[in-house]
Structure formats: C-alpha cells, structure tokens
Amino acid sequence: MKSSLLPILQQAFPTESVVSYETKTKIVQANAEGHLVTVLFDSGDDNDNGDNNNNNNGRCDNTAVENDKSCFVKTVDANYYYEKKGKNSWPDFRRTIMYLRTEVRFYQEILPDLLSALTLSSSSSSLSSNVNIFSTPEIYASNYNLDGLLTEEERATDDPMQGPVDVDWNTTTTTSTNFITTAAVDATAVSAANSSKGGYIVMETIPELQYIQDSPITIQQAKDALDGIAAFHASAWENQELLIKAQTRLSRGSYHLKTRNPKEVTGLVDAWIQFTTAFDINIDDNNNDNYATLSHGDCKAMNFFLPISNDENKDNNRGVILIDFASTGVGLGMSDVAMLIHHAIRPEHLDDGGEMMLVDHYINKLNDLLLLKQQQQQQQNQEEETHDVNDTTMNTTTRPIKQSLCYYPKEIALWHYKLAVADYFRFFLGRFWKSATPESFEKRKYSKNTAFINRDRDAAFAFIKRVEKYMTEIEQVKQNKDNFLSS
Known part of the structure; x- marks a missing residue:
C-alpha cells in the first residue's frame, strides 16, 4: 500500500x-x-x-x-x-x-x-426548526x-x-x-x-469554503459541535438492535481503559508525581444501559468540520460533519462531551459558569432530539393503527405523549459528565502527561490536533482544578453510599 x-x-x-x-x-x-x-x-x-x-x-x-x-x-x-x-x-x-x-x-x-x-x-x-443534523x-x-x-x-x-x-x-x-x-x-x-x-x-x-477545522474553538463553534454530537447520540439512543450490533462488531467506546496500554495504568502515580514536579504546582462506573448510546470516542475539535457562516452560506442550514470513527463504540455520550470541552476550549471560556452552560446546551439539545424522535415514533405508530382501524378521530393530537424512558434527566447527565471528566483525566495522565514538561508544551503550542490542555499551561491547570472538584464530589458520594450500606 x-x-x-x-x-x-x-x-x-x-x-x-x-x-x-x-x-x-x-x-x-x-x-x-x-x-x-x-x-x-x-x-x-x-x-x-x-x-x-x-x-x-x-x-x-x-x-x-x-x-x-x-x-x-x-x-x-x-x-x-x-x-x-x-x-x-x-x-x-x-x-x-x-x-x-x-x-x-x-x-x-x-x-x-x-x-x-x-x-x-x-x-x-x-x-425540528432548530435541528442541526450531523453527517459524515x-x-x-x-x-x-x-x-x-x-x-x-x-x-x-x-x-x-x-x-x-x-x-x-x-x-x-x-x-x-x-x-x-x-x-x-x-x-x-x-x-x-x-x-x-x-x-x-x-x-x-470537504469543501474548504463551506466548512472549517480549528482548535481551540469559540463558544458558538462549541455549541455547533455539541449540537452535532447530540444528534449522533440521539440517533442510537435506546436502539437496542443497533447498540447490540455495535457492541459486538466495534471495540470499546471512547478512551476506554480496556483499549489502553497497561503501562498507562501502572504508571499513573509516577506520571502524576512527574507532572506536578515538572510544573511546580500544588493542587489544593459501569455504564447505565438506560443511557447507553454510540460514543464517538475521539471527540476533539479537529474531528469536526464546522459550517462557516457568511453571506454566501447564510441560507444553507448545514450541520456539522463528523470524521474519524476509529474509537467509536457503545458507551456514555458524556464521554464525548467531556473530551470536546476540555480538549478544545480556552479555560477562560469555561469560567463563570461557561462550562456548565455548554453541558446544559448539550443536555437540552439531546432531550429535544429524543422528544422529537419519540413524537415521530408515536405518529408513525398511530398512522399504522389508523390504516387498520377506520377511526377518523384518531390523530396525533388526541393522545398525550408519555414521559419517555429515554429522557436524559439533568441530574443523572451531570453526574455522568463529572465521571467522564475524571475518566478523561485518567486517560490523559497515563497517556500524555507522564513525560510532560514546559518545553514539551511550548513545542506543541500551535499544534491544532493536540489537546489544548496538553499545550497550554493555564488550560492544564484549570482542568486539574476542575478534576479535583469533581473527584472530591465522587468520593463523597461513594463514602455516603458506603456509610449507608454499613449502617
């Protein structure tokens, strides 16, 4: 070849x-x-x-x-x-x-x-007037x-x-x-x-005049990317036949521990010591099947072709184009969200509620798409029924739409996001930061395909502080659960 x-x-x-x-x-x-x-x-x-x-x-x-x-x-x-x-x-x-x-x-x-x-x-x-469909x-x-x-x-x-x-x-x-x-x-x-x-x-x-690849990305570009990944997740949500097929034919979704080199796991402690020493800093579960979907697995900004908005393209309602599905598999969609946010967005854009604003944007978009999916399925079912039963009163407005089992409650979604951030940190520490130095960051400073937290010290430190916060919350929940079970 x-x-x-x-x-x-x-x-x-x-x-x-x-x-x-x-x-x-x-x-x-x-x-x-x-x-x-x-x-x-x-x-x-x-x-x-x-x-x-x-x-x-x-x-x-x-x-x-x-x-x-x-x-x-x-x-x-x-x-x-x-x-x-x-x-x-x-x-x-x-x-x-x-x-x-x-x-x-x-x-x-x-x-x-x-x-x-x-x-x-x-x-x-x-x-559907605001639906932003992904494509490949x-x-x-x-x-x-x-x-x-x-x-x-x-x-x-x-x-x-x-x-x-x-x-x-x-x-x-x-x-x-x-x-x-x-x-x-x-x-x-x-x-x-x-x-x-x-x-x-x-x-x-992909036409260069219509789409752009970039990293880091702006808040609006991040929203466009999150819209696209939400549509990707929604398309497989609760589709058991598709998920079983993907589970059988694809490898583990995202940066799953099973797909990593054993050295990345055994060297985590040493990697953390090396990283904190080099930069002289001091930092003060199993997937739920109800929320499983297809995870892209390498959800960095450079794997999105984002539509360019200008006078020539303003009337063209194009969605994002996703590429590089080499790590795709069954998992939690929040793994993709955590990676996108901390791989490609400047830390100052995540401060003062910026991070949670983006997470909320994804959750709202996903739930809108899931509701739309349910409405369409119900409409299709009713049309099939009316084809067999001569009942002129039956239509899509006479039956209320029940609460969907595939709805992603915000509390659960946020918990999954925090777990995903901690897992992304595990992956990053074992894979990249075990040999990180200020010099290596400077060398990759302008490499768009490299995670921003692996080429910008401020982004790396801000990420670590967020990880510490989320891991403290995770440990507290675990401790409360252990105390409850032992009482």
Missing part, C-alpha cells in the same frame, strides 16, 4: 477508468497516512499519436477530464508499522489495528443503520485485512507480551469484511490493494 494508491483507487471507482492520481497533500500521523489526491480518469481521447510519455501521471494527454475527482485516502500499513514499532509494543500495535478495524466496520455496518434511524423531518414537529463524508471504499492479527475477543490490555503468531504478512486473501461497493472490480486490483496486512478508507473531500 505504501508504493501506490492506484489499486485502491481503482477499487473505489470500479465503473470508471482510473489511470492515475496526483497527490496534493500527504499527512503522516502516528500509525496512519492521509493522502489528499486527485483521481485521474481516462479521457477517452485516443489521439495520442503514439506518444507514450505519460506527462500527466499516467494519462497521455495534458487536459483535465471533467469528472476527475478529489478524494481523501486514509491508509494503515500494518506490515510497516509492526516492523517500526509493533515488535517493541504489541499492546500499542494491537490498539492501532483495532482502530482501523473499528472505523471500517463503523462505516460499512453501523453508519447505514444509524442514518436510517435518524428520521428527523422538518414537518414532524415544531422542534461519503465513503467510496473501505476494507481491511488483519487475518491472524486480531480476534473478536482481544483487547489491548490483554497479555502485554502477546504478539502475532505464524502470521502470513503477505496473504492475498481477506475474509474480514465486505467491500463498500458491490460493483464488479478488477480482480488484479483487489488482490493488489489487499496484498499486505492493513487497510484503507477512501472518502470525499
């Missing part, structure tokens, strides 16, 4: 004649590579006069074809990554390929059901071949010394998943695209 993207692109566009591609941008991040490319199709012009000089990366003419397509190709070369890092850290390598498998499965198996479940129409409720990029093709590397039961914190055994790194067979496209493709291209361990995703590019 590292040598050429051509076989992948030929598989992504099987009904077109893909002759080559031009790479505009290449991004290397950790274990994955991203390629912004223009796919070049056969122009159908045979007047090349025998000139075999491929002046346009494989196309004999120099003219652009009208349907040449821009797309983004994400690749993971497991062979290369294992040789580079995996031999020294199998848990990290396994988590890497779990991310790949999860993202491909999400796009192929979960997203279609998720979108079909999200039936928020503009005519069904007065609430169109996926042209996706696939992975991890045979011999993963089983369905394994998690990254299993035996840290475990590694792949008798793996044929160059097998040309793959039974892991079906292709996104069902059109016939060239067998040679399929074999070449899947001739080594790893995988790929080919997706549409």
Whole structure:
C-alpha cells in the first residue's frame, strides 16, 4: 500500500477508468497516512499519436477530464508499522489495528443503520426548526485485512507480551469484511490493494469554503459541535438492535481503559508525581444501559468540520460533519462531551459558569432530539393503527405523549459528565502527561490536533482544578453510599 494508491483507487471507482492520481497533500500521523489526491480518469481521447510519455501521471494527454475527482485516502500499513514499532509494543500495535478495524466496520455496518434511524423531518414537529443534523463524508471504499492479527475477543490490555503468531504478512486473501461497493472490480486490483496486512478508507473531500477545522474553538463553534454530537447520540439512543450490533462488531467506546496500554495504568502515580514536579504546582462506573448510546470516542475539535457562516452560506442550514470513527463504540455520550470541552476550549471560556452552560446546551439539545424522535415514533405508530382501524378521530393530537424512558434527566447527565471528566483525566495522565514538561508544551503550542490542555499551561491547570472538584464530589458520594450500606 505504501508504493501506490492506484489499486485502491481503482477499487473505489470500479465503473470508471482510473489511470492515475496526483497527490496534493500527504499527512503522516502516528500509525496512519492521509493522502489528499486527485483521481485521474481516462479521457477517452485516443489521439495520442503514439506518444507514450505519460506527462500527466499516467494519462497521455495534458487536459483535465471533467469528472476527475478529489478524494481523501486514509491508509494503515500494518506490515510497516509492526516492523517500526509493533515488535517493541504489541499492546500499542494491537490498539492501532483495532482502530482501523473499528472505523471500517463503523462505516460499512453501523453508519447505514444509524442514518436510517435518524428520521428527523422538518414537518414532524415544531422542534425540528432548530435541528442541526450531523453527517459524515461519503465513503467510496473501505476494507481491511488483519487475518491472524486480531480476534473478536482481544483487547489491548490483554497479555502485554502477546504478539502475532505464524502470521502470513503477505496473504492475498481477506475474509474480514465486505467491500463498500458491490460493483464488479478488477480482480488484479483487489488482490493488489489487499496484498499486505492493513487497510484503507477512501472518502470525499470537504469543501474548504463551506466548512472549517480549528482548535481551540469559540463558544458558538462549541455549541455547533455539541449540537452535532447530540444528534449522533440521539440517533442510537435506546436502539437496542443497533447498540447490540455495535457492541459486538466495534471495540470499546471512547478512551476506554480496556483499549489502553497497561503501562498507562501502572504508571499513573509516577506520571502524576512527574507532572506536578515538572510544573511546580500544588493542587489544593459501569455504564447505565438506560443511557447507553454510540460514543464517538475521539471527540476533539479537529474531528469536526464546522459550517462557516457568511453571506454566501447564510441560507444553507448545514450541520456539522463528523470524521474519524476509529474509537467509536457503545458507551456514555458524556464521554464525548467531556473530551470536546476540555480538549478544545480556552479555560477562560469555561469560567463563570461557561462550562456548565455548554453541558446544559448539550443536555437540552439531546432531550429535544429524543422528544422529537419519540413524537415521530408515536405518529408513525398511530398512522399504522389508523390504516387498520377506520377511526377518523384518531390523530396525533388526541393522545398525550408519555414521559419517555429515554429522557436524559439533568441530574443523572451531570453526574455522568463529572465521571467522564475524571475518566478523561485518567486517560490523559497515563497517556500524555507522564513525560510532560514546559518545553514539551511550548513545542506543541500551535499544534491544532493536540489537546489544548496538553499545550497550554493555564488550560492544564484549570482542568486539574476542575478534576479535583469533581473527584472530591465522587468520593463523597461513594463514602455516603458506603456509610449507608454499613449502617
């Protein structure tokens, strides 16, 4: 896969004649590579006069074809990554390929059901006038071949010394998943695209004039992002069939402890001592199934394409576009909220009630969407009944809408948020702050893809103070419960 993207692109566009591609941008991040490319199709012009000089990366003419397509190709070369890092850290390598498998499965198996479940129409409720629906990029093709590397039961914190055994790194067979496209493709291209361990995703590019990626983000941008993630959570809320499928086919949601390297857990105490020493500072549950949903799992601002508001776009009611579902799974939606707020918002915007204002915004938006969902379901049920029963008095206004079991009470939601903040702190301390110094913060100062609390000291200290407050409350609740049980 590292040598050429051509076989992948030929598989992504099987009904077109893909002759080559031009790479505009290449991004290397950790274990994955991203390629912004223009796919070049056969122009159908045979007047090349025998000139075999491929002046346009494989196309004999120099003219652009009208349907040449821009797309983004994400690749993971497991062979290369294992040789580079995996031999020294199998848990990290396994988590890497779990991310790949999860993202491909999400796009192929979960997203279609998720979108079909999200039936928020503009005519069904007065609430819908303010509905901000999320979307995802169109996926042209996706696939992975991890045979011999993963089983369905394994998690990254299993035996840290475990590694792949008798793996044929160059097998040309793959039974892991079906292709996104069902059109016939060239067998040679399929074999070449899947001739080594790893995988790929080919997706549409997002218009730069209509959307923006940024971090940190403003309060209004944060509200837009929270609207989008609330719609994502609402679409799976209480959908038991979908959640069971996701629980079976995806890895654990969010930054779950089970998916982390064991060293991140065993080194928590030392990491905290190192962090407080380096910066010279002194700081004075199981998921409830009733509130389980799909958690994005990597809910940072750079995984949102936020709509740009200007004169050209003001009449276009677009929602946010979500990307990077490599950590998606069943969990609490508040895990996403906690990460977004503390990953991408300046600490001064969270002071004086700013943090709780954003949490309330999410809770209100989610409950509005859940109510709308319930209204639509009830209306659909009544329409089915009226189809069978000749009762002209039956309509959507004659039956009161009962209190929904999927309603997210604010008290419970806030409790989940505090737990999620504490859990995010656990993840962050074990993963990032064990080697943090003022110099490392300064080095990452302008890195938008890095959490703001990992590149701004004021943000980090403010986060720690909030964590201390919430952990004190959590400990008090636990102590009260223990006292009650022992009395």
